Amino acid sequence: MGKKLRIVLDVDTGTDDAVAIMAAVKHPDIELMAVCSVAGNKPIENTTENSLRVLQALGSEVPVYRGCAKPLVKSITPTRIPDHGGTMTVVDGKEFHVHPEYLNLPASGRSYEELPAPAYYVELLRNAKEPVTIVAVGPLTNLAVALIIDPSIVKNIERIVIMGGGAECANRTPVAEFNIWADPDAAQWVIHCGADILMVPLDATIKTAFTKEDAADFRALGTFCGDFCADLIDLRIDADRAINPECPDNNTAIHDALALLAAADESVLRDVRRVRCDIGLGDFAEGATLITHSKEFLTSEFTKNVSFAYSADKEAFKAELLRLFMQ
Numbered sequence: 001m002g003k004k005l006r007i008v009l010d011v012d013t014g015t016d017d018a019v020a021i022m023a024a025v026k027h028p029d030i031e032l033m034a035v036c037s038v039a040g041n042k043p044i045e046n047t048t049e050n051s052l053r054v055l056q057a058l059g060s061e062v063p064v065y066r067g068c069a070k071p072l073v074k075s076i077t078p079t080r081i082p083d084h085g086g087t088m089t090v091v092d093g094k095e096f097h098v099h100p101e102y103l104n105l106p107a108s109g110r111s112y113e114e115l116p117a118p119a120y121y122v123e124l125l126r127n128a129k130e131p132v133t134i135v136a137v138g139p140l141t142n143l144a145v146a147l148i149i150d151p152s153i154v155k156n157i158e159r160i161v162i163m164g165g166g167a168e169c170a171n172r173t174p175v176a177e178f179n180i181w182a183d184p185d186a187a188q189w190v191i192h193c194g195a196d197i198l199m200v201p202l203d204a205t206i207k208t209a210f211t212k213e214d215a216a217d218f219r220a221l222g223t224f225c226g227d228f229c230a231d232l233i234d235l236r237i238d239a240d241r242a243i244n245p246e247c248p249d250n251n252t253a254i255h256d257a258l259a260l261l262a263a264a265d266e267s268v269l270r271d272v273r274r275v276r277c278d279i280g281l282g283d284f285a286e287g288a289t290l291i292t293h294s295k296e297f298l299t300s301e302f303t304k305n306v307s308f309a310y311s312a313d314k315e316a317f318k319a320e321l322l323r324l325f326m327q
Ligand code: RIB
Pocket: 012, 014, 015, 016, 017, 040, 041, 137, 138, 139, 163, 171, 177, 178, 179, 255, 256
């Protein structure tokens, strides 16, 4: 086996983040160096504790660095407090959450590290002897703060794989995907930092959505990871049915795990194109994924800055997760 891929996973755990953490810990070709938490699906206290709970359930001592509790700018605007709208409801007194306050796992027995996540990134990347891959599956605030503190750290970033955005898909506003919408300024900063960027947007993740029948295949593994992954798929589908009773999807995309697996092996993606991408920063376009198609605007200054996955292979994704979770 060749050298392992050194990864830092930046999360807003989160049910699909939890599956990404499990896949990273179980993946034989990944060295999970650290998990950095950020506010997003839930407040920073919850996303940090949930990340610790997943690692504890796996018997993993991977350190967790607690990150930003607020986005760079948006929380200063009183009318614009990021939330993950439309991900919970109450039906007949029963609450349904796509992302529970706390994952249904024992409370963590250890705490997060002293160093805040952005400081961890600066320290790690200033002194890295080998490049590091960062897989960011929540709002990009931590990484943006680190890059603002010291832009030179980009020299030791192998690649940034982002779960976020959508060319023809959105889930938080009519034009924006949640991770990008939650901190659009941070996203614009990160995708223009000069690192090699791979975006795994909703256009790709929704093509790998799992059904309850897929969940049953994970449960059939008879392992903790298989059972917990099946539980999270069922929970997300049940929440969607309660939130959207007129038009339920009856499936759910485990967005973050696809981005994590793509970092290790891009063959799980399809139709990856090099594009010029920017992020809408205001008004109706806030958080939108803006891709420049017109060639006359693509010049030496206005360059293509990201690899953008327009699709993915559900069966390859499912097979890889089943392989990892049979342990
Ligand atoms: O839009 C999907 C993304 O938003 C996922 O990362 C999910 O965990 C939420 O953060």
